[in-house]
Amino acid sequence: MSVKVIAVHKTYGSTQALCNVDLTVKPGEFITLLGPSGCGKTTLLRLIAGLEKPDSGYIHLDGADITHARANERPINTVFQSYALFPHLDVRDNIAFGLRSRRVPETEIGPRVDKAIALVRLDGLGDRRTHQLSGGQQQRVALARALVNEPRVLLLDEPMSALDANLRVALQLELRALHRRIGGTFILVTHDQDEALTVSDRIVVLNKGQIVQQGAPEDVYKNPTTRFVASFLGQANFITAQRLPDSASTSLVSTPLGRLRAAVPLTEPEATLCIRPGEIVFPAPADCANRVDGIVREVIYRGDHQEVWLDPQGLRLTLSGDTRLRPGDSITVSLPAENLRVLYA
Amino acid sequence: MPETPPLVVWRGNLSTAARLRRIGVFCVSPAMLWLGFFFILPLLMLLAIAFATRSPSGGVEWAFSIDAFKRLAGFGSFGWSPANGYILLRSLWIASATTAICMLLAYPLAFFIATRPARTRMFWLIALTVPSWTNLIVRTYAWLILLGPESVIARVAAALGFSDPGDALFPSTFATLLGMITAFLPFMAMPLYSAAEKLNWNLVEAAQDLYGGRWRTFRHGILPQTSSALFVGVILTFIPAMGMFIVSDILGGARFMLIGNLIQTQFAFGSGNPPYAAAISLVLILFTLLIIALFSRFGGKREELV
Amino acid sequence: MRKLPTWVNALGLFALTLLYLPLIGVVIQSFNDSRVGLAWKGFTFKWYERLWLNADIHQAAWNTVVVATVSTVIATVLGTALAFGLARLPWTRRNLTAFDNVLYLPVVTPEIIMAAALVVMISVMRHVHTIFDFGLPIIIIGHVTFQISFVALTVRSRLASLPANLDEAACDLYSGGWNLFRRVTLPLAMPGITAGALLAFILSLDDFVITYFTAGPRITTLPIFIYASQRKGITPEIHALSTVMLLCTVVLVFIAVRFVNGKRGHTPANG
Numbered sequence: 001m002s003v004k005v006i007a008v009h010k011t012y013g014s015t016q017a018l019c020n021v022d023l024t025v026k027p028g029e030f031i032t033l034l035g036p037s038g039c040g041k042t043t044l045l046r047l048i049a050g051l052e053k054p055d056s057g058y059i060h061l062d063g064a065d066i067t068h069a070r071a072n073e074r075p076i077n078t079v080f081q082s083y084a085l086f087p088h089l090d091v092r093d094n095i096a097f098g099l100r101s102r103r104v105p106e107t108e109i110g111p112r113v114d115k116a117i118a119l120v121r122l123d124g125l126g127d128r129r130t131h132q133l134s135g136g137q138q139q140r141v142a143l144a145r146a147l148v149n150e151p152r153v154l155l156l157d158e159p160m161s162a163l164d165a166n167l168r169v170a171l172q173l174e175l176r177a178l179h180r181r182i183g184g185t186f187i188l189v190t191h192d193q194d195e196a197l198t199v200s201d202r203i204v205v206l207n208k209g210q211i212v213q214q215g216a217p218e219d220v221y222k223n224p225t226t227r228f229v230a231s232f233l234g235q236a237n238f239i240t241a242q243r244l245p246d247s248a249s250t251s252l253v254s255t256p257l258g259r260l261r262a263a264v265p266l267t268e269p270e271a272t273l274c275i276r277p278g279e280i281v282f283p284a285p286a287d288c289a290n291r292v293d294g295i296v297r298e299v300i301y302r303g304d305h306q307e308v309w310l311d312p313q314g315l316r317l318t319l320s321g322d323t324r325l326r327p328g329d330s331i332t333v334s335l336p337a338e339n340l341r342v343l344y345a
Numbered sequence: 346m347p348e349t350p351p352l353v354v355w356r357g358n359l360s361t362a363a364r365l366r367r368i369g370v371f372c373v374s375p376a377m378l379w380l381g382f383f384f385i386l387p388l389l390m391l392l393a394i395a396f397a398t399r400s401p402s403g404g405v406e407w408a409f410s411i412d413a414f415k416r417l418a419g420f421g422s423f424g425w426s427p428a429n430g431y432i433l434l435r436s437l438w439i440a441s442a443t444t445a446i447c448m449l450l451a452y453p454l455a456f457f458i459a460t461r462p463a464r465t466r467m468f469w470l471i472a473l474t475v476p477s478w479t480n481l482i483v484r485t486y487a488w489l490i491l492l493g494p495e496s497v498i499a500r501v502a503a504a505l506g507f508s509d510p511g512d513a514l515f516p517s518t519f520a521t522l523l524g525m526i527t528a529f530l531p532f533m534a535m536p537l538y539s540a541a542e543k544l545n546w547n548l549v550e551a552a553q554d555l556y557g558g559r560w561r562t563f564r565h566g567i568l569p570q571t572s573s574a575l576f577v578g579v580i581l582t583f584i585p586a587m588g589m590f591i592v593s594d595i596l597g598g599a600r601f602m603l604i605g606n607l608i609q610t611q612f613a614f615g616s617g618n619p620p621y622a623a624a625i626s627l628v629l630i631l632f633t634l635l636i637i638a639l640f641s642r643f644g645g646k647r648e649e650l651v
Numbered sequence: 652m653r654k655l656p657t658w659v660n661a662l663g664l665f666a667l668t669l670l671y672l673p674l675i676g677v678v679i680q681s682f683n684d685s686r687v688g689l690a691w692k693g694f695t696f697k698w699y700e701r702l703w704l705n706a707d708i709h710q711a712a713w714n715t716v717v718v719a720t721v722s723t724v725i726a727t728v729l730g731t732a733l734a735f736g737l738a739r740l741p742w743t744r745r746n747l748t749a750f751d752n753v754l755y756l757p758v759v760t761p762e763i764i765m766a767a768a769l770v771v772m773i774s775v776m777r778h779v780h781t782i783f784d785f786g787l788p789i790i791i792i793g794h795v796t797f798q799i800s801f802v803a804l805t806v807r808s809r810l811a812s813l814p815a816n817l818d819e820a821a822c823d824l825y826s827g828g829w830n831l832f833r834r835v836t837l838p839l840a841m842p843g844i845t846a847g848a849l850l851a852f853i854l855s856l857d858d859f860v861i862t863y864f865t866a867g868p869r870i871t872t873l874p875i876f877i878y879a880s881q882r883k884g885i886t887p888e889i890h891a892l893s894t895v896m897l898l899c900t901v902v903l904v905f906i907a908v909r910f911v912n913g914k915r916g917h918t919p920a921n922g
Contacts (some may be wrong), residue, residue, distance in 0.1 A: 365740055365741060366740075368736075368740060369736050369740035369741075369742065370736075371736075372732045372733065372735050372736025372737075372739075372740070373732070373733055373736035373737065373750070375728075375729050375732060375733075376729040376730060376732060376733035376799050376803065377733070377750070377753065379729055379795065379796065379799060380753060380756075380757070380796065380799060380800075383769075383772075383792055383793075383795075383796045384756070384757060384765070384768075384796050385753075386772065387765075387768035387769050387771060387772040388764075388768045390768065390771045390772055390775055391764075391767060391768040391771045394771050394775075450662065450665075450666040450669070451666070453655075453659045453660070453661075453662035453663035453666060454662075454663040454666040454667060455663075456655055456659060456663065457655065457659065457660050457663030457664065457667075458663070460653050460654070460655055471904070471905070471908055472667065473667065473670075474904065474908075475900070475901055475904050476670045476671065476674060478850075478853050478854075478857070478900050478903075478904050479674065479857065479896075479897055479900050479901075480856075480857040480859070480874055480877070480893070480896055480897075480900070481857070481859060482859050482874050482877050482878050482881070483673075483674075483677060483877065483893040483896060483897065484673050484674065485673075486877070486881045486885065486889075486893075487672075487673030487674065487676050487677045487893075488673055488676075489881075489885065490673075490676045490677065490680055491672060491673060491676045495690060526669070527669060527670060527672075527673060530666060530669070530670055531670065534666075546653055580759060581759075584759060584761060585761050585762075587761065588761025588762065588763045588764060589761075589763075590763060591859065591860070591878075595881060605761075605763050608763055608767060609763070612767075612770060612864055619770075619771060619774060622767055623767065623771060626763070626764050626767045626768070629761060629763075629764055630760075630764055633759065633760060633761065633764075637759060
């Protein structure tokens with residue numbers, strides 16, 4: 001149930017979709033391929049499914065080379081973004097499709113379909129036509145249709161993108177619970193960072209056809225290695241920093257906001273400091289480091305919290321509760337050193 | 346105070362229902378009257394004549410008789426002959442064979458064009474349409490050239506043992522079928538192309554993802570999505586094929602009679618038999634209506650006929 | 652871009668070639684310096700010269716063009732009016748379906764039935780008025796009858812592709828009724844009308860079945876001429892004539908297609 005993608009290239013016409021991508025998925029893992037549109041995540045998924053062929057490179061499943069195996073020869077099943085349910089078949093026949101293709105005896109098909117329907121909680125809807133179902137129900141049929149085949153790897157191509165926000169959250173949790181219950185390797189593609197954070201054991205961030213960072217959600221969120229990852233997963237403030245000439249070993253740096261103490265010393269002359277809006281402290285405690293004065297440019301009401309834009313540098317911070325700040329107010333905030341991450345890319 | 350007629354808003358314009366109706370009738374009637382008088386009326390006359398008698402000079406005598414139908418069923422002056430039955434069967438067989446072969450060729454053709462890059466697709470589409478606009482007589486007699494005794498095709502057939510060297514490949518059923526296919530292929534391919542262009546390929550991929558082989562993928566991924574287009578194609582092929590006589594006349598030879606040829610022979614001046622021709626036409630019309638009724642049952646989309 | 656298996660593409664191309672084989676054969680033979688037979692004996696224009704000098708063909712050509720022009724004009728006017736009437740006004744669903752059925756009838760009816768019906772009408776009504784006798788007038792009438800449906804469907808499809816609230820926008824900008832028709836609806840429908848007219852013209856030029864049965868002994872058109880020669884024995888002049896006709900058809904189709912698709916780029920996107 002492990003999947004290995006080795007040195008894979010894929011070009012479409014003049015666009016390079018994937019460039020020398022290596023990926024290992026451990027058995028039983030739930031990983032998410034995350035990135036903006038056009039980053040190659042869907043291409044990678046389709047390569048694993050067998051719906052596309054790489055220009056070069058290999059794809060291994062449990063050690064076996066499946067690079068040249070056709071889609072219908074791989075023990076891998078896909079949940080498509082548009083669900084791709086067969087409109088001329090009812091729900092049960094849709095779910096049974098893969099079983100019938102492989103000529104599983106009819107006596108076995110019935111119980112397995114029942115189990116799949118129960119697993120995705122679609123009981124009672126087996127005889128409906130697909131167009132009579134709601135979006136969420138259709139998605140569950142697509143899921144059941146894939147799972148009933150007990151695939152070694154389950155691929156999901158932005159399965160929630162067509163659903164309402166509320167439904168999406170509920171289904172994300174269900175998906176997570178499902179994974180825990182049946183085990184199996186799941187690979188999900190999405191551009192929604194919240195989804196990635198909710199469901200994954202490991203997030204793989206892609207940009208422009210390459211993997212830029214991968215790791216557990218908390219890891220990638222708290223320790224981004226590039227500006228791209230920092231701003232794609234969560235929000236970030238970026239401050240350019242330069243190493244002070246006299247001391248290479250302290251973490252004191254020179255920035256447009258004055259001298260600040262970074263989380264770690266700089267190993268290069270220039271870098272970018274990154275701090276998330278929720279990590280900036282206001283009001284600044286009396287004895288803190290990294291005090292910054294600023295003038296409030298904008299206050300945006302967001303329901304349970306407020307977003308405050310500070311000049312200089314357009315620093316963004318989030319504050320919960322009602323702070324009664326107005327544009328034009330003069331305030332002092334604190335940037336805790338341990339949160340001023342150093343990024344070189 | 347006279348009551349003003351209620352105003353109605355139609356497409357942004359304020360008007361009265363009566364005025365809209367008047368404009369509508371004004372626009373529509375000339376064409377409808379024309380069609381009524383020169384299309385429906387003659388058809389009704391045809392229907393009537395089928396029950397009339399043939400006059401000795403080859404015209405029509407208005408005396409009710411079902412002689413025409415009797416003759417159609419085979420009861421000629423020399424007793425019953427199955428000749429007409431054969432003609433009907435032959436027409437059905439040729440029309441069905443033509444439709445089936447066109448289906449087999451039209452699918453690859455339609456999908457080939459639909460998968461061309463957008464820039465060249467228009468070119469291919471025009472390439473598909475142009476032959477259907479050319480003169481059928483020209484297209485058909487051209488096969489006489491291609492199937493003549495010295496042609497490449499004839500020589501290949503001789504080499505393979507299908508015919509004797511020096512023989513033309515016409516008149517023959519093979520030649521007739523070739524001519525029919527050439528005539529009708531675009532009409533089968535065009536509706537299929539429309540469907541192929543709008544095809545949801547995800548369904549095809551889903552079938553493959555779920556272990557479907559070639560036939561299963563086609564049967565579940567492509568066929569359901571193209572079924573209404575297929576029906577349109579069948580209508581545009583089968584019905585005209587049943588009434589076709591040009592192709593069988595030129596390529597099939599004198600002995601190869603289809604329904605259309607039968608009607609054709611009845612229009613020779615003097616020796617023709619209008620009630621008989623009318624009776625045959627009636628049968629053909631019934632077939633047409635039957636197939637159209639079948640078509641409506643399966644809910645095809647009429648717009649695809651254009 | 653989906654990639655089809657090679658055998659599918661090959662079969663598709665084969666099918667397309669099959670369609671063109673007869674046409675190419677005729678064109679090539681029209682330049683073949685050989686009276687009979689297939690063997691290539693050299694390139695020549697002489698069949699075209701003979702064509703140019705053949706008076707019978709001139710007469711047939713003249714008849715063909717006259718019929719096509721007159722019938723196209725009549726059919727375009729009637730068909731366009733019909734399309735506008737159907738598309739632009741509030742009919743009840745029942746009426747609309749009835750009109751639709753009548754409209755599609757000439758399209759699906761086999762031509763030979765239409766021809767037979769016309770012949771029957773001729774034999775019944777020829778004593779009433781000479782217009783109902785075999786000859787050019789009835790040929791024109793026959794052509795118009797099937798052209799109307801065709802023009803109406805083409806124009807209607809063009810009208811249907813226009814954004815639905817164009818009229819409302821125009822009315823919002825103080826234009827309405829006849830003004831609206833003249834400045835907005837008609838210009839936008841023009842490509843469809845022209846395409847319909849061109850295609851109706853082609854249909855008439857190439858029509859054989861209806862013309863053959865309604866022409867009578869004295870009138871010939873080009874398709875009838877070719878058919879008759881085919882019975883007597885094909886001369887290479889016929890190939891030349893056919894090539895000329897093919898060329899005309901191809902040119903006209905190209906022009907019609909440009910009208911339908913070229914202008915479409917100017918309409919605002921739907922929705």
